Amino acid sequence: MKPITFILFLFVCSLSLKAQDDLSKLFDDPIPKKEKTPIPATFKSPQIVNVQSNETMHKNDLLFVVMHRFGDIAGKYGGMQTFYGMDNSSDILIGFDYGISDRWSVGLGRTKGAPNGTNTNQTQLFYMNTKYRLIRQTTDNRMPLSVTLYGNGVISGMNKLSITTSDADFQKYSDRMSSVAQAIITRKFSDNLSLALLPTYVHRNYVSFMDMNDLFALGLGGRIKVSHRMAVIADYFLSFRSQESKNYFLQQKGFKFHNPLGLGLEMETGGHVFNFIFTNSTAILENQFIPSTSSTWTNGGFRWGFSISRTFTLSKKTGT
Numbered sequence: 001m002k003p004i005t006f007i008l009f010l011f012v013c014s015l016s017l018k019a020q021d022d023l024s025k026l027f028d029d030p031i032p033k034k035e036k037t038p039i040p041a042t043f044k045s046p047q048i049v050n051v052q053s054n055e056t057m058h059k060n061d062l063l064f065v066v067m068h069r070f071g072d073i074a075g076k077y078g079g080m081q082t083f084y085g086m087d088n089s090s091d092i093l094i095g096f097d098y099g100i101s102d103r104w105s106v107g108l109g110r111t112k113g114a115p116n117g118t119n120t121n122q123t124q125l126f127y128m129n130t131k132y133r134l135i136r137q138t139t140d141n142r143m144p145l146s147v148t149l150y151g152n153g154v155i156s157g158m159n160k161l162s163i164t165t166s167d168a169d170f171q172k173y174s175d176r177m178s179s180v181a182q183a184i185i186t187r188k189f190s191d192n193l194s195l196a197l198l199p200t201y202v203h204r205n206y207v208s209f210m211d212m213n214d215l216f217a218l219g220l221g222g223r224i225k226v227s228h229r230m231a232v233i234a235d236y237f238l239s240f241r242s243q244e245s246k247n248y249f250l251q252q253k254g255f256k257f258h259n260p261l262g263l264g265l266e267m268e269t270g271g272h273v274f275n276f277i278f279t280n281s282t283a284i285l286e287n288q289f290i291p292s293t294s295s296t297w298t299n300g301g302f303r304w305g306f307s308i309s310r311t312f313t314l315s316k317k318t319g320t
Contacts, residue, residue, distance in 0.1 A: 047065075047275075048222075048233050049234060051198055051237065056102070056103060063098075066308050068092050069283075078300050091112050091113065095107055095108060103133040104130070105130070111125045115168075120167050123156065127154045147184070148184040152180050153179045154177065170206065182201075185199075196222065200219055202215045210252075218237070237290055241257060260280060262277055274306065280293060280303075282294075
């Protein structure tokens with residue numbers, strides 16, 4: 001898959017906006033409109049812990065978000081010597097999401113990047129993303145699920161490394177690019193429980209020797225409300241890496257891949273949503289943490305982090 005695939009994804013989302021009105025007329029029925037009202041707030045922010053939620057911004061709303069991952073809490077690189085990871089920063093993200101309509105949002109930002117020095121060395125990652133609500137769960141349960149489409153495109157702005165077997169030995173500009181495509185399938189079972197399933201495809205134009213350009217993965221996420229303004233959140237990604245690739249990195253590099261697991265506490269404070277999380281993933285973007293997580297909870301290779309988001313309404317007009 002080349003960068004053109006990401007452009008086509010954006011184009012399809014644009015066409016879907018126009019097609020929505022026409023399709024709604026074809027399937028119009030006498031059921032009162034109030035019974036077909038979409039379920040509100042399956043999740044409270046566009047991201048759960050590591051994975052995306054189905055939520056998009058309202059039309060003309062702008063979301064400012066800051067995410068931070070510290071160093072290992074325990075193990076070889078943690079403990080008191082690094083004040084349990086607080087002396088280190090594995091990744092930092094600053095970004096914006098904007099609601100073009102109540103169903104479609106776009107975003108851009110930058111992350112520090114979290115290279116593990118073996119299968120990825122890329123840093124200084126600039127990203128653009130898009131998210132579109134294709135299907136929305138309704139209050140009358142005639143539509144029991146929500147389906148949201150998500151995609152991103154990422155470019156590394158770092159200087160080329162002269163390491164011929166690494167993913168940062170760029171031969172041409174397109175080697176700096178990677179992309180992700182997801183279908184985010186969610187259901188809000190009650191005010192207290194929401195779950196998400198995320199079939200995912202990751203493509204990297206240029207990878208380290210014996211790594212995979214194309215990787216499929218399956219994400220799981222959930223939210224359990226414990227009080228009026230507080231909830232427990234969790235997510236997990238299972239990557240379908242080939243056994244040949246796993247064997248090479250383990251036997252030749254002594255390097256083992258691990259699946260990212262995140263746990264956290266979500267707190268609402270007015271217009272802010274604050275997530276306090278723990279995860280074995282060092283990276284924030286799916287383009288890195290799905291194919292390149294190398295630390296594990298069992299040997300202390302997990303870290304704490306947080307995300308803070310603030311929504312600004314740029315217009316009083318409402319969208320659809």
